[in-house]
Amino acid sequence: MISKKIILTGSFGVGKTSLFNQFIYNRFDDKYLTTIGVKVNKKVIEIDGKELSLLIWDIAGEVSQDKVPNSYFLGASGIVFVFDLTRPSTYKNIANEIKYLQEIGDPNSIIKVVANKSDLVDEEKINEVAAEIQRPWDVITSAKTGENVQELFRELGRELIDAAE
Amino acid sequence: MRDSKPQVDSHQPLDRLREILLSEDREALQRIEQILENREALSERVSPIVEEHLEFLRQNFPKEFREVVDRQIDVKLKDSQDEILNVIYPVLGRMIRKYITHQFQMLKENIDRQIKKTFSRQGIFGIFRRRKSSEEILSEADPMHIEEVYLIQRDSGLLLGIASQQQTMDQDAVAGMFTAIKAFVEDAFRREQEELASIEYENYKIFIQNFPAYYLAVAISGSVSAKEKDQLASRLLRFAEEEVLQLPSEVTDTVRTGFSQKLEHWFFTDKT
């Protein structure tokens, strides 16, 4: 079994903690309790018969990534950048944000862009966001319904295992 | 096995630790940050102090120590770059510690001599027994006890090894939280040069010994005298020097078992 660090980042209120809780505990809460500092938790998943221990860092969201302590990103094999489909301010500057993450993260880290709160938008709205966003997302999720949440982490896990081999 | 059950259900103590350490409103932090961010004002205050310390070191770092350091560097330079830091760091740490301890010892002896002289001159030496220091009394009543020793990869916070007297919380998450707290504190106060050396929580103290690629965190209960603290630090440095010669590129079960056994041996079975 190998261990890997993954960090959830993005603006405040986009659903990082909700994705974390959905993935680890299969639970969702409508209440918004902003994260203070960092919470770290672990989940072991199995991919093609191999066990992978994911240490997930759920951090306090910041409007722009350069406000996050740099050291949080050090040693992270996966960086998950989450934005909220219903709030343009959380993705309007996404190209720069991702560029910044590439610069400060480890050179080999894998970055995933996640469009969250899919349950709150219809297809028309999704197309609209897709047309205006500077960088396409890798996966569209709902922390509320659980849509694509396990898939997001399993896909990332698979890529991490491939990279380690 | 599909995705396994969460490994931790309740993190009560951990959450509290987090609250205590981190819930200091971010506002206050921002204010401090603003002050710290003003480079000029800060450097005006700090530069003379740094200069003074540098000068002191320049004049006081004994020649023979420098020679030993040079020799160490010569030997190790042939090896790979990454390894150099890992090897040199504990050695340097130990020498500096030794030097400082030595200076203190001399100071103490001087004082003792001074006291002895004064008292014998006054003819009362021998009437009073030497009284124990408050620290000594404390540490006898509530002896220091090592609860857990963590070896943690520095950047990622991944657990490389653990020796523990109990099996309570998820140690992986604890190692991650230590690292997050360290990063938060070190970053918040923009003190990359200085590193967090201990965390106190209820009657636990967590001592941290930093190395370039990893750090050791020791959870301790009971009261710790300066001497015990010093001995612990020396032991951590020696452990690093003798056992953590190379860090693996991947953190696997095998790696962890290996380091855990070493920690167990060094900190929980009497090693003399």
Ligand SMILES: Nc1nc2c(ncn2[C@@H]2O[C@H](COP(=O)(O)OP(=O)(O)OP(=O)(O)O)[C@@H](O)[C@H]2O)c(=O)[nH]1
């Ligand atoms: N409908 C819906 N609500 C969501 C979803 N994800 C999160 N929320 C809600 O959005 C709010 C913020 O979610 P959090 O998970 O706390 O957001 P966060 O990114 O962790 O925020 P910070 O910790 O402040 O950075 C909460 O009220 C959640 O219930 C989602 O997929 N669908």
Ligand SMILES: [Mg+2]
């Ligand atoms: Mg949160």
